[in-house]
Amino acid sequence: MTLPNTTASCLDPIALERLQELDPSGANKLIERVVAAYLKALDRMLPELSEARGETLDLNVVRHISHTLKSSSASLGAMELSERCATIETMVRMGQTEGLDVLLDGMLEQVALVRQALLDLSPNAS
Template identity: 35%
Template sequence: MPIDMQALEKLKRVMGGGDEDLRELIESFLEEAPTLITALEHAYAEADHAGARRAAHSLKSNARDMGAMELGETCACIEGCYVAGNLPAASDIGRAKALHAQAAIELSSMLRRGA
């Protein structure tokens, strides 16, 4: 799953910052997203539909900002299920977790290369 570099460039422009600002935003995502994934998994397992919807919503927005579009779309689908009063499949939650791991690897690699 490639990171959409145009999304990162847009984020940098919107923030009005330079490369260091973008690095900080990527680092923040790398720190916060695992908590959101864990919250999503736990809320799903506990049938906390409101909690799972909130976690999916937050992760969706953050992932899209970071250019992790496939993760963002998966979280949008999960959120949409809850909004419609349906329960997403466990495989959807697992897919979000796997896509998050892929995005984290790629973003971490970008940081090491000097993004």
């Protein structure tokens, strides 16, 4: 699998190859379906995260979303995003909120990069 330039910068090709090995011929469109599910989940979770960051910070929602994104991002090879999510999840579990906004902003910037890379990889998944 040859990755577009934007993809190569934020998605681990080995993780993508592992996914591709599950559907070597591409007949089942596994990667497209996984990407579509991931993007749909982002469309659902990001507004929830935005609301959770409102006037009263809802740490349970932040923890849940960071935990969910940590795992699903890793499975698609978005390792930097997964690591950011892990850091946020750990902070929230420990009740630390100082600097959380900056980390969440960084996570959202990485989400945008990953989203674009996935769209480049599988344009029909949107």
